Amino acid sequence: xxxxxxxxxxxxxxxxxxxxxxxIDAHNVDRLLSVFAEDGVxxxxxxxxxxxxxxxxxxVEHHSVGEVSAHHVTNIVVDVEDEDHASSNAYALVFKGVGxxxxxxxxxxxxxxVVHYQHKFIQKxxxxxxxxxxxxxxxxxxxx
Numbered sequence: 001x002x003x004x005x006x007x008x009x010x011x012x013x014x015x016x017x018x019x020x021x022x023x024i025d026a027h028n029v030d031r032l033l034s035v036f037a038e039d040g041v042x043x044x045x046x047x048x049x050x051x052x053x054x055x056x057x058x059x060v061e062h063h064s065v066g067e068v069s070a071h072h073v074t075n076i077v078v079d080v081e082d083e084d085h086a087s088s089n090a091y092a093l094v095f096k097g098v099g100x101x102x103x104x105x106x107x108x109x110x111x112x113x114v115v116h117y118q119h120k121f122i123q124k125x126x127x128x129x130x131x132x133x134x135x136x137x138x139x140x141x142x143x144x
Contacts, residue, residue: 014076037131
């Protein structure tokens with residue numbers, strides 16, 4: 001595989017992670033689903049896996065209602081396996097607040113969570129998608 005193709009795959013997969021975080025924070029369920037393959041799996045801590053768009057949509061629409069969040073994703077490393085498969089590791093600091101920030105910013109505090117993401121990506125029809133996402137909580141604020 002040529003280095004330019006490898007860089008394009010790395011960029012496309014890293015972008016999916018960022019779009020995921022932005023979509024969660026914006027409560028944009030449709031955009032969030034666009035990063036997952038139709039049969040994509042999201043494994044969350046202590047929960048059964050969410051498999052497919054319908055299960056992911058149902059969870060996201062009922063989770064974190066009334067919260068404002070900001071995911072600061074970092075240390076994204078994408079490993080290209082072949083032209084159609086890649087994997088990655090990344091970390092995120094998750095800040096959360098209750099209410100809205102319509103009237104101004106919410107008070108800041110330490111991150112609620114530090115999470116580790118593992119991904120498996122697949123290319124279908126020229127586009128990249130998350131085939132599998134595992135979220136692990138490394139640190140959790142006791143009141144968060």
